[in-house]
Amino acid sequence: MRFLIPLISSAVSSAHNRIASRLLNALPTKPQRSAVPPFLNCQPPSMAASEESLRKALAEKLSAVEAHGNAVRALKAAKASKPEIDAAIEALNNLKLEKSSIEKQLQAAVSGGDGDGALSREAFRQAAVNTLERRLFYIPSFKIYRGVAGLYDYGPPGCAVKSNVLAFWRQHFVLEENMLEVDCPCVTPEVVLKASGHVEKFTDLMVKDEKTGTCYRADHLLKDFCNEKLQKDLTISAEKAAELKHVLATLDDLSAEALGAKIKEYGITAPDTKNPLSDPYPFNLMFQTSIGPSGLSPGYMRPETAQGIFVNFKDLYYYNGNKLPFAAAQIGQAFRNEISPRQGLLRVREFTLAEIEHFVDPEDKSHPKYSEVAGLEFLMFPREEQMSGQSAKKICLGDAVSKGIVNNETLGYFIGRVYLFLTRLGIDKDRLRFRQHLANEMAHYAADCWDAEIECSYGWIECVGIADRSAYDLRAHSEKSGVPLVAAEKFSEPREVEKLVIAPVKKELGLAFKGNQKNVVEALEAMNEKEALEMKAALESKGEVEFYVCTLGKNVPIKKNMVSISKEKKKEHQRVFTPSVIEPSFGIGRIIYCLFEHSFYTRPSKAGDEQLNVFRFPPLVAPIKCTVFPLVQNQQYEDVAKVISKSLTAAGISHKIDITGTSIGKRYARTDELGVPFAITVDSTKNVTIRERDSKLQVRVNVEEAASVVKSVTDGQRTWEDVWEKFPHHTSGSADD
Numbered sequence: 037m038r039f040l041i042p043l044i045s046s047a048v049s050s051a052h053n054r055i056a057s058r059l060l061n062a063l064p065t066k067p068q069r070s071a072v073p074p075f076l077n078c079q080p081p082s083m084a085a086s087e088e089s090l091r092k093a094l095a096e097k098l099s100a101v102e103a104h105g106n107a108v109r110a111l112k113a114a115k116a117s118k119p120e121i122d123a124a125i126e127a128l129n130n131l132k133l134e135k136s137s138i139e140k141q142l143q144a145a146v147s148g149g150d151g152d153g154a155l156s157r158e159a160f161r162q163a164a165v166n167t168l169e170r171r172l173f174y175i176p177s178f179k180i181y182r183g184v185a186g187l188y189d190y191g192p193p194g195c196a197v198k199s200n201v202l203a204f205w206r207q208h209f210v211l212e213e214n215m216l217e218v219d220c221p222c223v224t225p226e227v228v229l230k231a232s233g234h235v236e237k238f239t240d241l242m243v244k245d246e247k248t249g250t251c252y253r254a255d256h257l258l259k260d261f262c263n264e265k266l267q268k269d270l271t272i273s274a275e276k277a278a279e280l281k282h283v284l285a286t287l288d289d290l291s292a293e294a295l296g297a298k299i300k301e302y303g304i305t306a307p308d309t310k311n312p313l314s315d316p317y318p319f320n321l322m323f324q325t326s327i328g329p330s331g332l333s334p335g336y337m338r339p340e341t342a343q344g345i346f347v348n349f350k351d352l353y354y355y356n357g358n359k360l361p362f363a364a365a366q367i368g369q370a371f372r373n374e375i376s377p378r379q380g381l382l383r384v385r386e387f388t389l390a391e392i393e394h395f396v397d398p399e400d401k402s403h404p405k406y407s408e409v410a411g412l413e414f415l416m417f418p419r420e421e422q423m424s425g426q427s428a429k430k431i432c433l434g435d436a437v438s439k440g441i442v443n444n445e446t447l448g449y450f451i452g453r454v455y456l457f458l459t460r461l462g463i464d465k466d467r468l469r470f471r472q473h474l475a476n477e478m479a480h481y482a483a484d485c486w487d488a489e490i491e492c493s494y495g496w497i498e499c500v501g502i503a504d505r506s507a508y509d510l511r512a513h514s515e516k517s518g519v520p521l522v523a524a525e526k527f528s529e530p531r532e533v534e535k536l537v538i539a540p541v542k543k544e545l546g547l548a549f550k551g552n553q554k555n556v557v558e559a560l561e562a563m564n565e566k567e568a569l570e571m572k573a574a575l576e577s578k579g580e581v582e583f584y585v586c587t588l589g590k591n592v593p594i595k596k597n598m599v600s601i602s603k604e605k606k607k608e609h610q611r612v613f614t615p616s617v618i619e620p621s622f623g624i625g626r627i628i629y630c631l632f633e634h635s636f637y638t639r640p641s642k643a644g645d646e647q648l649n650v651f652r653f654p655p656l657v658a659p660i661k662c663t664v665f666p667l668v669q670n671q672q673y674e675d676v677a678k679v680i681s682k683s684l685t686a687a688g689i690s691h692k693i694d695i696t697g698t699s700i701g702k703r704y705a706r707t708d709e710l711g712v713p714f715a716i717t718v719d720s721t722k723n724v725t726i727r728e729r730d731s732k733l734q735v736r737v738n739v740e741e742a743a744s745v746v747k748s749v750t751d752g753q754r755t756w757e758d759v760w761e762k763f764p765h766h767t768s769g770s771a772d773d
Contacts (some may be wrong), residue, residue, distance in 0.1 A: 090142040091274040097135040098271065104128040142270050161493035164636040165380065167649045171710060173197070173632065173659075174381065186377025186385035193710055196659035196690065198388070198628060201461060202367060204656055205390050205622065208457050215363040215392065216352055220344025222369055223327060226334040231516035232343050232509065234336075239318035241292050242375050243299070245306040246314055252306065253375040254295050254316040255287050261304050285422075289476040292316045321372045337371035342619065345393045346509045349521045349615075353395075360523050360615060361446070363394040367624075379494050381629040388624040394446065397525070398507060398616040401444035409452025410434035415469035416441070417489075428469040441472070443484035447504050450620050454488050454500050458627070462654045464634045467491035470502075481508035483616075490630040499626040507614040514614070525611040533608050536565050539600040548598065552588060559585040560599055572601040631657065635711060642701065651711030652730050655750040662691040662746045663707045667719040669697045676718045676739055683743035689750060704732075714746050725766045728756050735763035 108124045169175050172191030176183035190198055210217055229235050241254040262280040265272060272280075283298065290298070296315045306313055323337040338344070345352070345364045356362040367390045377383050410433055417428035418441050431441070437448040451470055459465050473485040488500035510521040540560045546553045560583075563571070574581040575596045582591040631653075638647040655661055664680050666673035674695050684691045692712070694703055700717060707715060708729055715727045717734075724742050725734045733756075737745055745763075748754050 088274045088277070090138060091270075091272070091277055094135065094138045094142060094270060095273060097131065097138055101128065101131050101135055104131055139270050157493040160636075161633070163638070163649070164493075164633055167636070167651075167709060168194075168632055186374050186383065188381060188384060193659035194628075197631075197653070197657055198624065200657040200659070201624060201628060201631075202388075202390065204461065205367070205457065205624075208460075209392060209453070209620075210365050212453075213363055215365040216355065217365045217367075218345060218348060218352070219368065220338075220341065220348070220366060222338050222371070223325065223335050224338045224343060225327065226336065227516065228343055228347060228513075229322070229336055229339075231512050232346075233512070234322060234339055235320070238322055238339055239320050240375055241295055241316040242319040243296075243313040243316050245309055245311045247311045248306070248309060250306060250308065251319075251375050252313070254292075254299065255290070256376065256378075257304050257307070257313075258295065258298055258302070259284060259287060260307075261302055286476075292318070319375060321374065323371050323373050339372050340370050340621070341366040341368045341389050341391045342393060342509070342621070345391070346513055346521070346617075347517075349395070349510055349513075350519065353523060358524070361394060361396040363392055365390070365392045381625045382494060382497055384625060390622040390624055392450075392620045394450070394618040394620075395523070395615040396446055396618060397523070398613065401446045401504075401616070401618075403446045403449040406437075406445040406449045409449055409456070410437070412452050412455060414455050414465060417469050417471040419472045419474050422471070422474060428471070442486070443504055446618050447484055447486075447502065450502050450618060451486055451488075454502060454620060458488060458490070458500070460654070461627070461657055462631050462635055462652075463490055463627075467634065469496070471496075479505075479508070481506050490627070490634075492630045492633045497626055497630060499623050499630060501619070501621045503619050503621075505617050505619055507616050509617060510614050521614065522612050523615050525613070527609055527611070530607045530609050532605055534603050534605050536568055537600075537602050537604050538563060538568055539602075541598050541600065544595075544598045548595075549592065552585075552592075555585055555587045556583075556592060556594075559583070559587065560594075568601050571599075575599075575601075641705070648705050648708065650708045650729065653711035653713065655713045656752070658711050658713050658750075659690070660692050660707070660710060660712045661689045661750045662714045662716060663703070663712050664691060664693045664716045665700060665703050665718065666695055667700055667717055669695070672721055673718045676721055676724070677716075680716055680718070680724070680739065680742050684746065687743050687747045689743065689747055714749070716742050716746070726759070726763075731756070733760060734766040735759055736766045737763050 104124070104127060108121065108128055111121050111124050171193060173194035174188050174190050177187035177189045178184055206217075209215060226235060229238075242251050243254045243257065244251055262284050266277060266280055292315070299313060299316070304313065305311060322339050325335050325337065327333040327335045345366055348364075352362070352364050353360075367388065369386055370389045371386050374383055374385050377385060412433045413430050414433075415428045416431040416433075416436060418431075418436075421427070421429070433442070433448055433452050436442045437445060442448045442451065455465075455468070455470070458468055467490060469489050469491075470486050471489050473482075473487070478485050483504035483506050485501065485503040487498040488502070489496040490499050491497075513519075514521045538561055540557045542553065542557060545556055549556050571581055571583070571594070575594070580593055580595050583594045584591050632651070635651045635653050637650055637652065639650060640646070641648050653659070662684060664677045664684070666677050677693055677695065681691065681693045692707070696703075704715060704727065711729075713729045715729075717725045717727065719725065721739070723736050723738050725736055726742065726745060727734045745759060749756055749759060
């Protein structure tokens with residue numbers, strides 16, 4: 037295609053006929069073929085052209101539209117004939133249609149929709165959240181006082197779902213693995229959280245509106261800017277899109293200075309007022325308090341439940357018969373004073389955690405039950421794929437462990453168990469992936485870390501972290517408390533071992549360093565074998581060496597007469613070591629919210645005049661397992677309904693009885709909206725129907741069997757398909773209502 041921009045400036049000053057002729061020669065005589073192949077119009081985003089190629093195609097099409105627009109204006113200025121102008125306008129309109137088609141495909145590629153009228157992420161989320169709040173699954177806390185950001189109340193169905201999720205968590209992990217469950221206080225003394233590093237490092241970078249003082253989380257502002265540009269500004273170049281994606285990928289690695297520089301570079305301002313923002317600075321996320329009336333004993337509301345397990349390791353190890361491996365578990369509330377909470381249940385200031393600390397010998401991280409999960413195959417996102425710009429792919433867990441993608445068997449075992457837990461709850465396995473932490477995300481002491489991420493309308497959300505934390509936590513608390521948190525392996529026969537002995541000469545160190553003697557002694561004794569042997573060699577050759585003491589923050593001179601370093605052979609009856617810990621940590625609120633979204637859908641009413649909301653919760657987590665309805669208001673039917681209700685109560689099945697005169701179709705719709713999987717309809721004194729929520733199929737059973745049939749399915753002893761095959765089928769007009 038030849039564009040007309042060089043011609044436009046001379047068009048008006050030349051003879052009209054000559055200009056018109058040249059312009060018409062430059063215009064296409066018929067609509068040109070779209071830059072995007074036609075087959076892309078009917079392909080889903082995953083099969084369509086890449087986002088980069090679509091952005092390039094759109095940029096070309098925008099240039100073409102601009103050039104043809106200029107050409108049309110020039111033709112009109114040159115007073116060309118009407119047919120000539122009409123042909124140029126038709127060509128321009130065709131180009132605009134092609135541009136619109138590419139924009140649609142690009143919008144679908146960046147937003148995850150099909151670009152053709154499908155329910156957008158935002159619309160879907162709003163429909164789900166409206167239903168959840170209207171049916172009282174959860175609501176903002178202190179609602180009559182306009183609420184407080186980041187705090188939510190669970191209503192009756194929400195409490196029931198949460199209770200069922202936690203009950204299954206206990207069954208799936210605590211009972212299956214014979215874990216030791218503990219329950220520790222939420223208020224934690226400062227010294228504990230100093231040892232763990234939370235007092236110093238549990239921070240997010242914050243910026244303030246320079247005029248109003250409103251606070252925002254700095255990385256969230258940058259993340260929102262990049263995402264909005266990528267998703268809504270379809271005119272940005274492929275190069276700019278790549279730059280924004282790189283910023284998103286390295287967001288966690290940006291220092292306060294780098295984050296501030298990016299905010300200024302992109303001109304990001306306060307979202308509410310558009311005022312300028314301060315430079316980013318760290319804000320500690322823990323809620324501080326004081327223990328006791330004097331205010332002299334500072335404490336914090338715990339930001340996680342794990343520390344209560346670590347500080348009790350010595351007693352738990354003794355309770356377990358001084359044997360490794362073993363695991364301790366805890367379910368409880370945790371608190372984080374989020375800077376700007378958002379995304380509903382996904383980012384809150386008080387939340388429920390379920391955490392496991394599996395203590396293991398660092399020299400043997402095998403697991404006796406690993407073979408039970410080794411054959412599982414699911415979406416995994418190793419760091420190599422992330423760094424090379426690839427997507428998550430299905431990998432066999434056994435292959436991931438054997439190839440060293442996953443660090444060890446125990447870590448792999450828990451990844452497999454987490455996958456089974458989430459999918460049995462009702463999480464869609466195709467929207468669940470396990471992403472390995474990049475090197476810049478991992479703590480220096482961690483051996484390997486993976487996150488179970490679930491896709492919802494907000495994108496991929498970290499819901500479970502599974503980390504091999506090595507021996508960091510127990511060592512930190514041992515050093516701070518002075519209590520050795522160690523395990524021992526007893527030898528059947530004594531073993532002769534060569535041990536490093538570091539013996540500081542305290543008299544000489546006292547003369548040299550006076551009040552700093554203790555700091556130097558502790559630093560010398562804390563040297564590892566490599567450091568100690570290097571010092572020994574340097575002292576023997578030079579007689580003096582510079583030694584860095586971290587607690588003093590400086591180098592000090594160590595002379596040969598100040599320390600003795602040697603290796604001695606001695607017999608040992610046991611090996612004493614600090615155990616490593618594998619930690620799966622579950623954000624229960626996040627899992628529940630993703631479960632809500634994965635379970636929510638709409639279907640047309642029988643008349644087709646409205647969309648009905650349905651939650652397809654598995655019976656395992658459904659807030660109510662069954663409803664009981666007399667078909668019509670009839671005393672005999674109501675008596676039968678009460679008999680069935682007593683049987684369900686005796687069987688431990690949560691249920692609801694509805695003897696209102698509302699039509700059976702409306703009662704079905706109400707309970708479908710609560711995610712109730714089964715409904716028993718009483719339409720005789722001897723037999724009743726049982727309806728399954730998602731298929732709306734019904735079977736007939738006698739009154740005495742009704743409760744046991746529902747219990748067998750909700751307990752997982754048999755499936756609805758088994759029930760459908762065994763019992764007579766029932767059809768009626770109301771079944772589809």
